Amino acid sequence: MTHVNDPDVVRRLLTTPARWAVVGLSQNSARTAYGIAGYLQDLGMEIVPVHPRAETVHGARGYATLAEIPGGVDVVDVFVRSDLAGAVVDQAVAAGARAVWLQLGVVDEDAARRAREAGLDVVMDTCPAIEAPRLGIV
Secondary structure (H helix, E strand, O other), X not given: OOOXXXXXXXXXXXXXXXXXXXXXXXXXXXXXXXXXXXXXXXXXXXXXXXXXXXXXEOOEOOEOOHHHOOOOOOEEEEOOOHHHHHHHHHHHHHHOOOEEEEOOOOOOHHHHHHHHHOOOEEEEOOOHHHHHHHOOOO
């Protein structure tokens, strides 16, 4: 079985103000995560960078891991390779996130299943900057 993104879930995640942990976000402005984090801020989301260097990005303090973020997060946006995504999804479940968003090209069917079984909304293999215009959000 392959995951199919629910347009209603995608719309809700992109239109409901929330706290998004962006895993893989650094100060490297050439990386896609950097631009998408700014895009999320433009949509009214609070971003929390998650990167081993725990850098401050777009004015938001960074943390090395999801577990270190005080106050938790609503959505975990996964900008890591597919072979690393499962561990991030498991950390998102453990951290009490409500949703995981695996970015364009990031696919892990087993991790998506585990997240759904834990009650999280799952979006996989797409990007907010693709979905928001497609759904008429921006």
